[in-house]
Amino acid sequence: MNANIEEILARMRALEEELQAEFAKKREEFGFLVENKRVRFAREVLEKQRLARLGLWRFLRHSRISVALTAPLIYAGFIPFLLMDLFVTVYQRICFPIYGIPRARRSDYMAFDRGDLPYLNAIERFNCFYCSYGNGVAAYLREVAARTEQYWCPIKHARRIVATHERYPRFFEFGDAEAYRKGLERIRASVGEGQTGDAAGATSAKS
Incomplete structure (x- = not known):
């Protein structure tokens, strides 16, 4: 090079x-620590952040109609993400050993720590979970595809x-x-x- x-x-x-x-x-x-992949806030920080949480009714009342109408389409993406996740996992488990390519560790690309944030309500936590999963699958796919490209x-x-x-x-x-x-x-x-x-x-x- x-x-x-x-x-x-x-x-x-x-x-x-x-x-x-x-x-x-x-x-x-x-003021937080990460222990066993879980986030732990100091007590005073935890209380302060809980006060910033927006209740579900207030959250929904301030949401635009267009957001609510497009939400089903956005959440429908779970299906292709799940299928891609399954395919990539099966693909590299079957094919990579044949060519001597080390497998990518799926866990390296998945992080769901946003659910530990006390200022998020249930809908916001679900949205964060969805975004984390979708982007995690995309990064996982990208690495598996990159290793395949480097070989072929x-x-x-x-x-x-x-x-x-x-x-x-x-x-x-x-x-x-x-x-x-x-x-x-x-x-x-x-x-x-x-x-x-x-x-x-x-x-x-x-x-």
């Missing part, structure tokens, strides 16, 4: 760590793609037939090496 690309990727990872550190500092301001077709597109997955920068350049033929098996073997694998050696095979 080009040294400049490696350097940019390293800076991106460093910035991501810096961003996560800032998020952690911000979370400390709200680790080649960048000729045109710019918006919001590529984290493995994409290490794929072979479009049109670089020599690097692809020399390095394909190596990049396939590196699927399980971290989030992005290591195609640097594969692309450097050409030099």
